[in-house]
Amino acid sequence: MNSPAQRIVSRIVPEPGFRSHEVAVKVAEVALVHEQLVQAASGLSAAQLGWQPAPGRNTLGMLLAHIAVAEVHIGCVVLRAERDSDIMGVLGIRMDDDGMPLAADGTPPPRLDGEPLPFFADLLERALAHTRAACRELGDDVLGLEIVRPPRPDGSVRVFDRRWGLYHMVEHAAGHLGQLQALKHLLP
Amino acid sequence: MPVYDLEIPRGRSHEAALFLAEIDDQTRRLFQDLKGITAAELAWSPKRGQNTIGMLLTHLAVVEVYWLAVAAGRFTPAALKKSGARDVAEQEFRDVLGVGPDDDGMPLAKNGLPPAALASWTYADYRRLLGRARVHIAAQVLELTDRDVARKVKRVRLNGEHTAQSVRWILYHVLEHFSGHYGQILLLRHQYADRRKK
Helix, strand or coil: CCCHHHCEEECCCCCCCCCCHHHHHHHHHHHHHHHHHHHHHCCCCHHHHCCCCCCCCCCHHHHHHHHHHHHHHHHHHHHCCCCCCCHHHHHCCCHHHHCCCCCCCCCCCHHHCCCCHHHHHHHHHHHHHHHHHHHCCCCHHHCCCCEECCCCCCCCCCEECHHHHHHHHHHHHHHHHHHHHHHHCCCC | CCEECCCCCCCCCHHHHHHHHHHHHHHHHHHHHHCCCCHHHHCCCCCCCCCCHHHHHHHHHHHHHHHHHHHCCCCCCCCCCCCCHHHHHHHHHHHHHCCCCCCCCCCCCCCCCCCHHHCCCCHHHHHHHHHHHHHHHHHHHHHCCHHHHHCEEEEECCCCCEEEEEHHHHHHHHHHHHHHHHHHHHHHHHHHHCCCCC
């Protein structure tokens, strides 16, 4: 039997202070995937975070910034059911500063140029704090309620519920985590 | 009108049933994104030592069957008194999926080549494989109770190392693991499309 120091224990502990157990579990999952992101990026230099594999392709820094931007947006328009999101007010960068989606021959956004890992870790921390605040008072009764977004320029309308919003935060961050891990292998 | 919600199946635990709805949603979206993919693209690797989409799809099937077997207690030290973890895994995967635990070829050695056995697999073959895995785990997931979800399971890894996970973490991990490789599959599709541009 291995000693306790060698044992690896993995748990999702529902975060305290939420009205809904389901929400508390999801917030714990978002927090864990953020930890995994920062861990996966640890040791990377600003130059590596800004390295672009080819024109039109995302940098590691863009992926990290995009996760933070997306989560604040979901927090505002889905969890809080607000009409718009205040990305600048929460993160200190604009919604477009992640540079995504890049044009086919696009280059990385200047706003992220030269930014080191603590900058991106701070964006993720701010996004998580925003998510926690947006979730605190959510009860089970509002998780499945339809939230209808204003029509898009093409006339289409998107409909969400908060349960989907929380699930999307986890799978979206995890999807980009997988890409970050793969891109690390391509670093020159 | 695009509607984003989750159809939660009826299960003994809402939390476990929600996980199933989430991973089914991921799979549905993955299949949409892979529609029309050729056997050549499934077997393509950007360079030696890097995974193919086919390897990742096989790995997803193997991993979900594995972790739900862990949740069911088939890899506890007590359950492994008579046989090793690798033997149990081999049996489990062959029975459910028809492939072995190493048939995904992962992790590849630094200069490794994709497993030859997958070279001729088509998209339909991978969909069948993932379908078998999902049918198998769905039955288990829907039987989990809230108490089961909170339970901690001790595990002997295939390399003999001892670890412990809560079933709640296992469900989270199966989902984030799926999503992570889904993200990599999308990246590989871009790389495949760009492979002649230099």
